[in-house]
Structure formats: C-alpha cells, structure tokens
Amino acid sequence: MAERRVRIESRVGLHARPAAMFVSAAAAFDGDVRVAKAGGESVSAKSILAVMSLGARNGDEIVVTAEGEGAEALLDRLAEIANTD
Amino acid sequence: MLSVLAPVAGATVGLEEVPDPVFAQGMVGPGTAIEPRHEAQEAVAPIAGKVVKLHHHAFVVQGENGRGVLVHLGIDTVKLDGAGFESLVAEGDEVEAGQPLIRWNPAEVVRAGLSPIVPVVALDAGGDVVSRTGTGEVERGGRLFQWT
Incomplete structure (x- = not known):
C-alpha cells in the first residue's frame, strides 16, 4: 500500500x-483509495460527500493511501490537487 | 425519493451556466443552479438533515439514506473570506428543509466582481438519479428537483 502525507495548500x-478534482482522480483509480486527516479516521477518497465532510482545511495535514497498480502516480496527482487553489 | 428544495429564489439555469468547469461539467455531481435575485436574503436548507459541512459561503446537508446536497453561494466566494455572509446555524446542527442557514446578499457578491450563481448539487449521485430540473423562476423553498 502506498501512503502520502500532504499539507493542504x-x-x-x-x-x-x-x-471534486480530488474525488474524480481517485474514482478513476481501480484500487482502494482512502484519505484521513492526520490522526483521524479514514474515509473513501471516491466519495465527494465523505471528502468534503472530512473538513480538511488549509494548512491541515492529510494522509492519503492507495492500493493497486499506479498507486504512487495517483498519490502524486492527489497531492498536486491538494496543493492547488 | 428525496425532494430537493430551492435554497434561494431566482431563475433556474442549469449547472452548465455555472462559470466554473468543475460545476458546469458535473464533476461535483448532478443538480442545477439558480441565478439568485440581487437582494439581501437568507439561503435555506434544501433538505432536512444534518449540516455536515458549513463554510461562510457554502454548506452540505446530509439527509435520509445518507444523501448529501451541496449548496454553494456564488463562485469563488471563498475569496470574500466570509465578508457579507452570516451563518445562522452551526456545523453539526440538525435542520429542517426550508430552514434559513446563511444570510447573504448576491448584490454584494456582484459588486465584488464575482458570480452569485448558486449551484445545488446531489453528492455521490449518478447523473440519472436526478429528475429533469428545467429552467424558469423558482421560489425559495419551492421544489427544485427530485432525487430518486
């Protein structure tokens, strides 16, 4: 399983x-993708309701995990989205 | 079936009219958008449920069967840092459909050079589960679309 810690910019x-961009990218991935606030419970990164309800604010650190082929490339993309305004 | 009510009064124009491709292309989810009247007003809850997310300029209410509806007051209104927006409830509150949640003035948003259009979006819904929304005038609290 690939894991990435990302600070939300x-x-x-x-x-x-x-x-929406985060969830679209995650939903296009075959394997499981989850996201949590650092130290918190993880939710499916493929649910926009779950991701918005997470309440990850500017400056928060999130932990994203992905399982499957291309997981690292997906995490690169998700980190990029989290860092884009 | 869940009736989703209009959070604001105005002209229903459809998501494709939203000047933000993420909404216009349905990436946030299916739904519609309302061009609100340019006057001070209170945006109301589109469904009954829990306010799972509350920003100055947007909120998500999660109702029966876990269905969540996002209401976004204007585009890029995050840039206003809450100026001109007043929350009438707190995150986590249970609300009734039609209950006022945020006081705001679309005319102020326009003066700030932003679009006051209000996307109303069914979250985690397939495009086919939302009834045809049509276009035309809608009253605040009037039925906007059905979520089957």
Whole structure:
C-alpha cells in the first residue's frame, strides 16, 4: 500500500473545486483509495460527500493511501490537487 | 425519493451556466443552479438533515439514506473570506428543509466582481438519479428537483 502525507495548500481546503478534482482522480483509480486527516479516521477518497465532510482545511495535514497498480502516480496527482487553489 | 428544495429564489439555469468547469461539467455531481435575485436574503436548507459541512459561503446537508446536497453561494466566494455572509446555524446542527442557514446578499457578491450563481448539487449521485430540473423562476423553498 502506498501512503502520502500532504499539507493542504488550497485556500478553501478540500472543499468544492479541489474536492471534486480530488474525488474524480481517485474514482478513476481501480484500487482502494482512502484519505484521513492526520490522526483521524479514514474515509473513501471516491466519495465527494465523505471528502468534503472530512473538513480538511488549509494548512491541515492529510494522509492519503492507495492500493493497486499506479498507486504512487495517483498519490502524486492527489497531492498536486491538494496543493492547488 | 428525496425532494430537493430551492435554497434561494431566482431563475433556474442549469449547472452548465455555472462559470466554473468543475460545476458546469458535473464533476461535483448532478443538480442545477439558480441565478439568485440581487437582494439581501437568507439561503435555506434544501433538505432536512444534518449540516455536515458549513463554510461562510457554502454548506452540505446530509439527509435520509445518507444523501448529501451541496449548496454553494456564488463562485469563488471563498475569496470574500466570509465578508457579507452570516451563518445562522452551526456545523453539526440538525435542520429542517426550508430552514434559513446563511444570510447573504448576491448584490454584494456582484459588486465584488464575482458570480452569485448558486449551484445545488446531489453528492455521490449518478447523473440519472436526478429528475429533469428545467429552467424558469423558482421560489425559495419551492421544489427544485427530485432525487430518486
């Protein structure tokens, strides 16, 4: 399983636009993708409701995990989205 | 079947009119958008349930069967840092459909150079589970679409 810790640079946090892009990228991946706030419970990164409800704000650290082929490339992409306004 | 109510009064225009491709292309989810009247007003809950996310300028209410509806007051309104927006409830509150949640003024959003359009989106829903939304005037609290 691949894991990445990412600090949220998006000003609004993992909210509407970044959340939608994050979830679209995760949903296109074959394997399991989960996201949690550091130290918190993880939720499916393929659910926009779950990702928005996570309440990851600007400056928060999140932990993203992915299982399957291309997991590292997916995590690169998710980290990039979390760091884009 | 869940009736989703109009959080604001105005003209229903469809998501494709939202000047943000993430909404316009349905990436956030299916639904519609309302061009609100340019006057001070209170945006209301589109469904009954729990306010699982509350920003100055947006909220998500999660209702029966875990269904969540996102209401976003204007586009890029995060840039206003809450100026002109007043929350009337707190995150985690249980609310009734039609209950006022945020006081705001679309005219102020326009003056700030932003679009006040209000996307109303069914989260984690397939495009086919939302009824045709049509276009035309809708009253606040009027039925906007059905989520089957």
